[in-house]
Amino acid sequence: xxxxxxxxxxxxxxxxxxxxxxxxxxxxxxxxxxxxxxxxxxxxxxxxxxxxxxxxxxxxxxxxxxxxxxxxxxxxxxxxxxxxxxxxxxxxxxxxxxxxxxxxxxxxxx
Numbered sequence: 350x351x352x353x354x355x356x357x358x359x360x361x362x363x364x365x366x367x368x369x370x371x372x373x374x375x376x377x378x379x380x381x382x383x384x385x386x387x388x389x390x391x392x393x394x395x396x397x398x399x400x401x402x403x404x405x406x407x408x409x410x411x412x413x414x415x416x417x418x419x420x421x422x423x424x425x426x427x428x429x430x431x432x433x434x435x436x437x438x439x440x441x442x443x444x445x446x447x448x449x450x451x452x453x454x455x456x457x458x459x
Contacts, residue, residue: 379454382447386440394458401432407458420452 391399410416429436
């Protein structure tokens, strides 16, 4: 049987490794969900298409405490006038957890 004291450094290493991997996996999931839910039809990561690039969105909302909530509302209800003349249609069908993952990914773009 392994002594907890002797196993602690190894466990700590595993935890730190997973902590470093988890954000990367979350980012991959957000991008994948953006593709799956059609976000890439009108948006691109770094280039304005029909709507703003995700980098532009992240820059506009960076530092705002309620950014995720505001963006969730805009995605659910649609929006107009913030980025030009073309309105964004509402997307009420996106599941809450998927929307949260997408928005987290968008806000992390640089």
